[in-house]
Amino acid sequence: AQKITQTQPGMFVQEKEAVTLDCTYDTSDQSYGLFWYKQPSSGEMIFLIYQGSYDEQNATEGRYSLNFQKARKSANLVISASQLGDSAMYFCAMRKVPNQFYFGTGTSLTVIP
Amino acid sequence: DAGVTQSPTHLIKTRGQQVTLRCSPKSGHDTVSWYQQALGQGPQFIFQYYEEEERQRGNFPDRFSGHQFPNYSSELNVNALLLGDSALYLCASSLVGYNSPLHFGNGTRLTVT
Numbered sequence: 001a002q003k004i005t006q007t008q009p010g011m012f013v014q015e016k017e018a019v020t021l022d023c024t025y026d027t028s029d030q031s032y033g034l035f036w037y038k039q040p041s042s043g044e045m046i047f048l049i050y051q052g053s054y055d056e057q058n059a060t061e062g063r064y065s066l067n068f069q070k071a072r073k074s075a076n077l078v079i080s081a082s083q084l085g086d087s088a089m090y091f092c093a094m095r096k097v098p099n100q101f102y103f104g105t106g107t108s109l110t111v112i113p
Numbered sequence: 114d115a116g117v118t119q120s121p122t123h124l125i126k127t128r129g130q131q132v133t134l135r136c137s138p139k140s141g142h143d144t145v146s147w148y149q150q151a152l153g154q155g156p157q158f159i160f161q162y163y164e165e166e167e168r169q170r171g172n173f174p175d176r177f178s179g180h181q182f183p184n185y186s187s188e189l190n191v192n193a194l195l196l197g198d199s200a201l202y203l204c205a206s207s208l209v210g211y212n213s214p215l216h217f218g219n220g221t222r223l224t225v226t
Contacts, residue, residue: 035214043219044219045205047216092153099144099169101146103156103157104155105155106154106155
């Protein structure tokens with residue numbers, strides 16, 4: 001069963017605008033972690049942001065913020081003030097007990113100048 | 114601070130052959146996981162090593178095996194290669210704990226002909 005769902009195969013955003021990448025997850029666990037990774041065309045996976053299931057506040061890291069809605073089981077990534085270098089694949093991931101990560105199929109983001 | 118390093122970066126093998134991929138974790142990390150990423154897909158969990166033992170395994174056949182050494186470095190072995198094994202193989206290291214992200218290497222691109 002798909003544990004992480006990313007419904008947007010591709011997204012376009014104008015430079016300097018904000019964009020939201022969607023992620024929903026499926027788990028019956030109480031304790032879990034949610035992560036977002038960026039994968040440029042070079043292939044490396046770059047960690048962006050983390051949200052714990054017990055965290056009441058949405059996580060923020062610079063221009064990245066995570067819109068965590070626990071009841072809806074969603075963990076959307078918001079990128080503010082998009083830059084050309086933000087063009088990449090973005091993966092949502094969930095960490096479950098004991099220590100296994102599940103990744104979504106990714107969203108390809110293209111920033112338009 | 115050395116990150117995760119993988120070798121080789123690219124590899125071409127023939128069906129039926131065997132391959133060994135290598136990974137050195139980020140300094141201070143003791144857990145190594147391996148992921149397979151097919152073109153256009155998210156990473157799929159192969160297995161995880163901690164304290165030189167395989168702790169968890171994803172849905173991969175026994176042709177995929179691994180090892181972790183006392184210095185925490187790891188190897189991924191794939192026997193009897195199939196065309197479908199062509200993918201980017203990512204090694205990731207981490208610490209135990211829900212807020213500990215995976216740190217990935219740049220991957221090994223395996224092509225099976």
